[in-house]
Amino acid sequence: MDHDPLTPLFSPLTALKGVGPAVGALIGKAAGGERLIDLLFHLPESYVDRRQRPTIAAARPGQIVTLSVEVVRIEPPANDRQPWRVVVKDATGSAELVFFKFNRQRQMPVGARLLVSGKIDLFGGRRTISHPEHVVPADRSDLLPTIEPIWPLTGGLWPRQVASAMAQVLARLPSLPEWHDPALLLREKWPGFVEALRAVQAPAAMPTNASRTRLAYDELLADQVALALVRGRLRARPGHSLTGNGSLRARALHRFGYTLTRSQQQALAEIDADLASSRRMLRLLQGDVGSGKTLVATLAMLCAVEAGKQAALMAPTEVLAKQHHRTLSRLSPAPVALLTGGVKGRARAQLLRGLKDGSVPLVVGTHALFQESVEYHDLALAVIDEQHRFGVDQRLLLGSKGELTDVLVMTATPIPRTLLLTQWGEMDVSRLIEKPPGRQSVRTSLHSLGTLPELTDAVARKLDEGAQAYWICPLVAESEAVDLAAAEARFAVLRERFGDVVGLAHGRQDAAVRDATLAAFGRGDCRLLVATTVVEVGVDVPAATVMVIEHAERFGLAQLHQLRGRVGRGLASSFCLLLHEDWVNEAGKRRLTLLRDTDDGFVIADEDFRLRGGGDLLGKKQSGLPAFRLADPIEHEPLLHMANRDAAVLLGRDPKLASQRGRAIRVLLRLFEKAAAMRTLAAG
Ligand code: ADP
Ligand code: MG
8 A cells, every 4th residue: 555556647747857837737738637647548539650651643632641752952932921842752753842931951951862751732733741740861760650649739739748748657657457357358359458558649550449448448447346336335334124014105195096107116116125125225216207206206205204214305496395395295194394495483493303303204395404404313215306417426415314314316317328327326226217197298399480470379379278388598608697688588578468477487586586486387377487497497387288499409408308398297288399590500400300209208318418429428527527538438338338247247256356356456446546436445
């Protein structure tokens, strides 16, 4: 432990020769970090092969070539704006080297034989290399790089600076134990880790796929082992073993009046098994809006109450919390409390006492539920609604109200499989794949924004027939203020036409004003709700059957799907009108057409993930998700699944990573900075 051979890799780039603070910062900017390891994992986008040695006549314009030539003459520029021209020839023809800054007279006198490497172009019928990247004497081909990596750079940073720093880092690489199964390496014909890095970062020959693939697999395996370790620790903690007698549940189902769908039954069985087990539950309940997650969660919570314990449900907003509170209160024979920021004074004090002494068995609320001041007598189950925006670490906090608390996360965002394995690797998953019976699919149609007047007439007819409608305003810019202006303008126009049955709801409003508007829409007093995306996360108004979305091309697929899920909740047929610009690009059209043609949330999620290139979801810092550096979760999706199985087998055999391979895996975890997993191991 004292002497960790990897430590030098985490030192700053300025430790390298020729890398001062300025160059260090530039490399850091391009590589996403200023340590040796960041540079080491900064992969080239492509390579230039300098070994192409065609004759002048055979050189194809656009190609990077190395020509073996003799200098014929040098033509100085006629004026300042003209370049220097060096005419060269070989046995097949002649070419021109063009320099706007020329200081190489001594290097290339007339008659000199040279190797010249650069991109060849055709200008006015003449073969031309402007500013060749390499010019060396013909007998010094050893001075020419053979394969040159093209790294992503940043302004002011030169390839040779990266190459020089990279060479030094590679030279400092300690020898590392092999962490992969020898049989796998043999089967895939993968080189060792260091060898693969050299092949990719300082290649002597064009790198093969095997090297890149191996490196991607290293990263994916580190990720999967780390998640499995964290998950293993969370589970190893003893939890409650909860079994109910079914009495409350039976009464709730009786009140509900319908039978559970097959998906609901199965999800509930999975949850019951988790609850009954003495290990802790960490389960994700995935299902489209309206697929009946809340009902499943309610029944799970009642099981906790039957077992004499408490359960809490946390919603992301106050509106949603109140809505869940109504739903639960309707179903549950046991009393359900509501705790939000709005519950104050004596009522709050009384509620907190009830939670602490256990006399309040069920509570619904916002994040207020998990504040320090809230103590529970015996919280056995925490249900979290719509927390898909949280990362792993935040989710781990949710259990902090009790080490024993089982956790059920509900999400209406169908998460693509790839993301499940990476971002949700510590959770088990239940999916609700069918909708409750009697649900109509929403008829979705695409319209040019130019038809807005006709569309408004169509909405008017629907309103006359007694329908209620959402009108979602364009996502104009990143700026909320600008979006707001658009919503207010639309509200003014519609209000002018339809009068005070038109309401406006957006994120910048005073919460009380917004809640009042949403409540009016819920009662049916407000019939046309103009809104920004605040309605995305909740709002259950079964009577609303029309959804208009302006500038649909600016929304993400998953978001549109969520919005559409606001209608089609009742028995009447529903409509979703997607208004778009005429000039929507191909990708935009594909997304809108896909949405029109399917309402399967899982299909939409997988497609969304692909269309957005995954990197958008996985790679970007602002998403709060860890970025992959060597792997591309879409290109390498099969590898991800392989790593997932590999990690399970490995930890099944060697949970403490004590074997020889296990110890090598520890090095892998350190290399990819899986700190939480390392802590788990250290904690034994
Ligand atoms: P979600 O939480 O997944 O959005 P909900 O649990 O709110 O879905 O259910 C949506 C609607 O469907 C609710 O009105 C609910 O009462 C109804 N529902 C749920 N499950 C069933 C079922 N098995 N049969 C009939 N209706 C159901
Ligand atoms: Mg349990």
